[in-house]
Amino acid sequence: xxxxxxxxxxxxxxxxxxxxxxxxxxxxxxxxxxxxxxxxxxxxxxxxxxxxxxxxxxxxxxxxxxxxxxxxxxxxxxxxxxxxxxxxxxxxxxxxxxxxxxxxxxxxxxxxxxxxxxxxxxxxxxxxxxxxxxxxxxxxxxxxxxxxxxxxxxxxxxxxxxxxxxxxxxxxxxxxxxxxxxxxxxxxxxxxxxxxxxxxxxxxxxxxxxxxxxxxxxxxxxxxxxxxxxxxxxxxxxxxxxxxxxxxxxxxxxxxxxxxxxxxxxxxxxxxxxxxxxxxxxxxxxxxxxxxxxxxxxxxxxxxxxxxxxxxxxxxxxxxxxxxxxxxxxxxxxxxxxxxxxxxxxxxxxxxxx
Numbered sequence: 001x002x003x004x005x006x007x008x009x010x011x012x013x014x015x016x017x018x019x020x021x022x023x024x025x026x027x028x029x030x031x032x033x034x035x036x037x038x039x040x041x042x043x044x045x046x047x048x049x050x051x052x053x054x055x056x057x058x059x060x061x062x063x064x065x066x067x068x069x070x071x072x073x074x075x076x077x078x079x080x081x082x083x084x085x086x087x088x089x090x091x092x093x094x095x096x097x098x099x100x101x102x103x104x105x106x107x108x109x110x111x112x113x114x115x116x117x118x119x120x121x122x123x124x125x126x127x128x129x130x131x132x133x134x135x136x137x138x139x140x141x142x143x144x145x146x147x148x149x150x151x152x153x154x155x156x157x158x159x160x161x162x163x164x165x166x167x168x169x170x171x172x173x174x175x176x177x178x179x180x181x182x183x184x185x186x187x188x189x190x191x192x193x194x195x196x197x198x199x200x201x202x203x204x205x206x207x208x209x210x211x212x213x214x215x216x217x218x219x220x221x222x223x224x225x226x227x228x229x230x231x232x233x234x235x236x237x238x239x240x241x242x243x244x245x246x247x248x249x250x251x252x253x254x255x256x257x258x259x260x261x262x263x264x265x266x267x268x269x270x271x272x273x274x275x276x277x278x279x280x281x282x283x284x285x286x287x288x289x290x291x292x293x294x295x296x297x298x299x300x301x302x303x304x305x306x307x308x309x310x311x312x313x314x315x316x317x318x319x320x321x322x323x324x325x326x327x328x329x330x331x332x333x334x335x336x337x338x339x340x341x342x343x344x345x346x347x348x349x350x351x352x353x354x
Contacts, residue, residue, distance in 0.1 A: 004347055006077040006338075007033030009069060009090065012040055012049045014182050015081035015104055018331035024058050026335075027274055028342055029077075031061065035069040042066065052182060071097035076140075077347055079334055080105060091142055095134035100347055101142045102338045104330050106204060109144045109211075112220055116144050116211050118151060118333065119340045120280045121158045123269030125216050126344065139349055143341065145333035146212060147204040149173050149232060149241050152323025154212045155280055155304035156245070159261040161213055165250025166224065168315060169209070172231040174242040175201075176292065179325045180234070190236045201232035240292030241325045248315040255309060258317060259283060262306060273339040275332055277302040283309070290322035301327030302336070 006023070010016045011034040023031050035041070040048040046062030067073055071094045078094050080087060080103040087105035095101050108114045113131045117123060129141040146154065153171055160166065175198060177184050189195065210223035253261075262281045277299025283306050284290055290305040298305050301324040312318040323329055341347050 004029050004077055005032040005075045006079060007074045008079050009035050010081035012036040013081055014178060014326060015330045017053055018326050019079050019081060020061055021053050021055055022331055022335055033067055033075050034064050035067045040066045041068050071099060095140040095142045096138055098138040098140040102334045103142060103144045104334045108142055110207055114142050114144055116146055116208060117337050118154060118212060119269045119336050120267040121154055122212055123340055125221060131219055143337055145337055146208045148179050148325040148329025149175060150205050150208045151329050151333055152304040152321045153243055154209055156306050156321045159265040163261045164253045166226045166247060167250050168248040169226060169228040170246040172244045174233055174235045176237040176239050176241055176325050178239050185234060195234040198232045198234055202230040205230040237292050239324060240296035240322055242292060243321045245321055246312045246315045246318040269340060273336060275336045275339055281306060290320060292322060295322055296324040302332050
């Protein structure tokens with residue numbers, strides 16, 4: 001694989017920092033361009049960022065100058081870590097300029113011609129990008145990854161949907177404060193507390209889950225025909241979203257069959273990529289697991305960790321799923337999408353009609 005030059009939009013935020021951390025020493029990608037808000041433009045990255053991760057800021061990144069958030073000087077591959085309102089304005093400009101925009105934003109996830117992708121789940125939705133006007137006019141395009149709370153859930157559901165079908169899904173989340181960015185939730189609002197509301201989170205989780213588990217037909221995604229209800233809560237945990245899930249299956253399944261579906265899940269797409277976990281879904285048999293502090297870094301933060309599988313008196317089965325919200329749920333998800341696009345030759349300049 002040739003080494004691709006990439007840029008990061010929103011480089012000083014929490015997801016932007018995760019991009020920098022995950023891309024350091026990456027075998028396929030090299031960070032050559034950083035952009036952030038107007039107040040950071042022109043500064044050295046090390047002077048503009050409040051670095052919050054548990055690994056040192058790479059010295060060469062600290063010395064890089066932050067560029068204006070315009071496509072004129074940018075490389076042709078962009079990782080976008082922007083708030084949705086800003087993304088709605090900026091991402092189309094980069095796609096129209098011929099850039100491959102791999103976005104973590106919610107702004108365009110539900111747009112009909114924009115692939116919303118987890119490689120292990122629905123990499124076959126990527127052909128949608130060829131239908132985008134940007135692709136036809138400039139060669140650029142936009143690909144998105146899901147909401148941080150949807151990714152762990154969908155990874156756990158995919159093998160069950162394939163083998164048994166899904167009729168109904170109920171999920172209640174306990175979401176880490178890092179999901180709110182920095183500075184996030186004020187300490188006096190979250191310490192010793194649970195906030196039972198995260199703006200638009202429940203709607204995103206419900207809509208995106210059904211799109212991710214749907215099928216591509218006639219150049220559009222037909223969402224999975226299942227009922228889903230989500231309750232989303234913010235809890236005083238630093239990293240790692242925990243979710244309590246109940247499911248109703250279309251075909252009966254034993255505990256052993258469900259465990260086998262998770263253990264044997266080996267998707268064609270997403271395997272053998274640098275950021276992909278060897279086992280996308282890890283089951284822990286202990287009664288009190290998974291826990292964010294103990295299990296969020298399984299698979300280098302890219303695995304969905306499940307446990308507490310037991311019968312449900314309302315539906316059929318219930319279990320707990322945990323995923324790292326800023327790695328698997330954000331920067332790592334976009335990076336994995338870019339790796340899959342690279343293997344498909346979609347990061348090369350596209351031929352545009354004269």
